[in-house]
Amino acid sequence: MRDQIKTNFLFICVVLLAMITLPICQVSAQAQRRPTVLIYTKIGVGKNGARGFQHNSIPLATTAILKLMGQNRIGADFSGDPADFNDATLKKYAAVIFVSTTSDNIPTDDEKAAFKRYIEAGGGYVGIHAATDANYDWQWYGDLAGAYFKGHPTPQMATLNVVDTNTIATKGLPHVWKRVDEYYHFKALPKDVHVLITIDESTITYTPQNENLKMGPYHPMAWWHDFDGGRAFYTEFGHTDESWSDPLFLQHLLGGIQYAAGIKKMQL
Numbered sequence: 130m131r132d133q134i135k136t137n138f139l140f141i142c143v144v145l146l147a148m149i150t151l152p153i154c155q156v157s158a159q160a161q162r163r164p165t166v167l168i169y170t171k172i173g174v175g176k177n178g179a180r181g182f183q184h185n186s187i188p189l190a191t192t193a194i195l196k197l198m199g200q201n202r203i204g205a206d207f208s209g210d211p212a213d214f215n216d217a218t219l220k221k222y223a224a225v226i227f228v229s230t231t232s233d234n235i236p237t238d239d240e241k242a243a244f245k246r247y248i249e250a251g252g253g254y255v256g257i258h259a260a261t262d263a264n265y266d267w268q269w270y271g272d273l274a275g276a277y278f279k280g281h282p283t284p285q286m287a288t289l290n291v292v293d294t295n296t297i298a299t300k301g302l303p304h305v306w307k308r309v310d311e312y313y314h315f316k317a318l319p320k321d322v323h324v325l326i327t328i329d330e331s332t333i334t335y336t337p338q339n340e341n342l343k344m345g346p347y348h349p350m351a352w353w354h355d356f357d358g359g360r361a362f363y364t365e366f367g368h369t370d371e372s373w374s375d376p377l378f379l380q381h382l383l384g385g386i387q388y389a390a391g392i393k394k395m396q397l
Contacts, residue, residue: 164223164390165204166196171211173232183231186370190228192285193373197383214240221391224253227260234263248359250289253346258367273356275319275363280342284311288332293325298384302377311368314342322352353388353395
């Protein structure tokens with residue numbers, strides 16, 4: 130009888146232990162499946178040996194993105210080291226976020242090849258602001274980002290037009306969005322992309338020195354596209370410190386990150 134009682138007691142203990150530990154194991158498995166992004170902040174050096182322009186807002190941007198990811202159950206790491214562009218490291222991430230990364234920020238051929246393989250395998254790219262002021266001698270990157278930077282007038286208030294409201298990156302934005310930022314003009318219009326937001330150039334103040342920057346009535350500012358097996362999102366905004374506490378901009382960026390990371394489809 131005592132042996133039977135002892136056996137029953139041990140069985141009950143095992144069952145109770147399983148009931149206690151199972152939810153922990155399930156949570157752990159869910160945590161392991163949580164998508165993670167890499168926030169990349171490298172400022173490169175050009176062919177002439179000059180270091181690219183470093184935006185003062187990068188630390189604020191990194192902090193804001195880390196917070197945004199945490200609020201939305203997305204893991205995040207950050208790096209300024211191009212050596213992380215290798216197959217073993219990149220495969221950990223659902224998307225790589227380039228935060229105003231200027232000049233040749235992926236300098237070696239091996240690093241370039243690893244990033245290209247990463248995108249071809251279904252990885253995601255998010256370019257923020259000066260991510261288009263980079264890697265000019267690497268056309269594949271230019272096609273991924275969608276455009277190359279040409280110049281900009283002084284930061285100022287301007288009117289943006291949200292031309293596609295049916296996406297996770299534009300949901301909740303006003304159709305006519307007035308905000309202050311440093312607005313880029315590009316060397317050419319982006320090709321084969323889905324444009325989300327354009328800017329009304331008539332609301333920009335130009336000087337005689339930068340009149341030649343004008344792109345005309347169609348001037349894209351944010352876009353997305355499926356590219357070379359992966360996903361790419363670019364938003365021109367994010368130069369100013371104030372951008373990184375602007376809930377509308379952060380909501381716009383979150384949608385782009387969720388798309389690039391394969392968490393949500395862009396179209397609602």
